[in-house]
Amino acid sequence: MKILITGGAGYVGSACLRHMAAQGHEVVAYDNLTMGHAAAVGSHKLVQGDIADTDTLTQTLKDFGADAVMHFAAATYVGESVENPDFHYGNNIAGTRSLLNAMRAADVDRMLFSSTCATYGMTDSPTMSETTPQEPFSPYARTKLAVEWMIRDFAHAYGLGFTLLRYFNAAGADEGGAHGEDHKPENHLIPLVLQTALGQRDKIMVFGEDYPTPDGTCIRDYIHTADLAQAHRLAIEATTPDTAEVFNIGTGIGQSVKEIISACEKVVGYAIPQELTERRPGDPPRLVADPTKLKTQLGWEPAYTDIEKTIATAWDWHQRHPQGYGDA
Incomplete structure (x- = not known):
């Protein structure tokens, strides 16, 4: 085609x-x-x-x-x-x-x-x-x-x-670290956390912890x-x-902002600075997929259901290309 x-x-x-x-x-x-x-x-x-x-x-x-x-x-x-x-x-x-x-x-x-x-x-x-x-x-x-x-x-x-x-x-990056996420400005959570881990940002901002979720932070399906x-x-x-x-x-599995930061800390092996601030406009509390139709009708199955495995591919990319495609 x-x-x-x-x-x-x-x-x-x-x-x-x-x-x-x-x-x-x-x-x-x-x-x-x-x-x-x-x-x-x-x-x-x-x-x-x-x-x-x-x-x-x-x-x-x-x-x-x-x-x-x-x-x-x-x-x-x-x-x-x-x-x-x-x-x-x-x-x-x-x-x-x-x-x-x-x-x-x-x-x-x-x-x-x-x-x-x-x-x-x-x-x-x-x-x-x-x-x-x-x-x-x-x-x-x-x-x-x-x-x-x-x-x-x-x-x-x-x-x-x-x-x-x-x-x-x-989320994530190609296996082998040749291609990954490079937005300018960046506003996606996982790359922001990993850029903080690399020292490119002073801290990761947590936008609100008063949402109706178990830990008060927004939940997303990565x-x-x-x-x-x-x-x-x-x-x-x-x-x-x-x-x-x-x-x-989607995977059908949701992780909160705090859970993503914790998973990133496990992948990189050290604590990542964070700071709580006010809610961001336009953010729903929870967005998690029911992917049943895609699985049953097209036979799709995700290979990445462990968020730490997904983050590990992103971490590999960011370490190899700290300036994104500017390093290519």
Whole structure:
């Protein structure tokens, strides 16, 4: 299969690109490199462009002869979306509309969309299935839900097979330490803790300990990028021009902020400075997947269910590349 991967130089997009190529698919990364890294694409083809540029997208799809698109390109910072919703709505929604129109012009009729568990928002359920009501808690999450509906509407009107993947917290790095997480600015918990362990930060901030969870800190489901990539491959291979599907991707196991810090301390072998501060806007108390549908329908099984094993791969990457891809 020939697959164009938008956001293919990003953390998750590039992990999926490398996995798809290793499994025999032809891939092209499309990325404006605002947040992505050319080094993450490696020897694979990279087209530098913005998803708002419909003409370049259309020509890239036609020149490549793409069979399908895996769409990762998006603004993803929750806090930023609260402070600057205009950027998130413009980038995520208008950008996806541009992509959908490019696909129409290039006669590409299969799409996989990287959505998020954040569309579920607040829930009393210990885990979230695909039928959990979607009540997004932040502008970022609302843009993702709006894009889900836009894809459904385009599919109905113009003919498009699609799969929506709502995944939980991406984590970890490639075995061997060649590729990993490098965001600037960084706001994901595990790399922030490990950067603190390396002395690159004075301390890790804990945003609130008054949430309705056992230790008062937010709980998340951390899914290794290798397991995310496997799920994306299974999903795109199962997507036909008639598909209209949605899956959660997560381990079904939740760890609190304090538990993650403790696990990182076990991996690195020493205490990591931390400080409690106020809650961060837009953070739901608990986001944990029910991945039953993905497992039963596509036969997916995560290889990384021990959070310390996931963190160990990230620690290997950060030790080898303390400046991220700037060391590559």
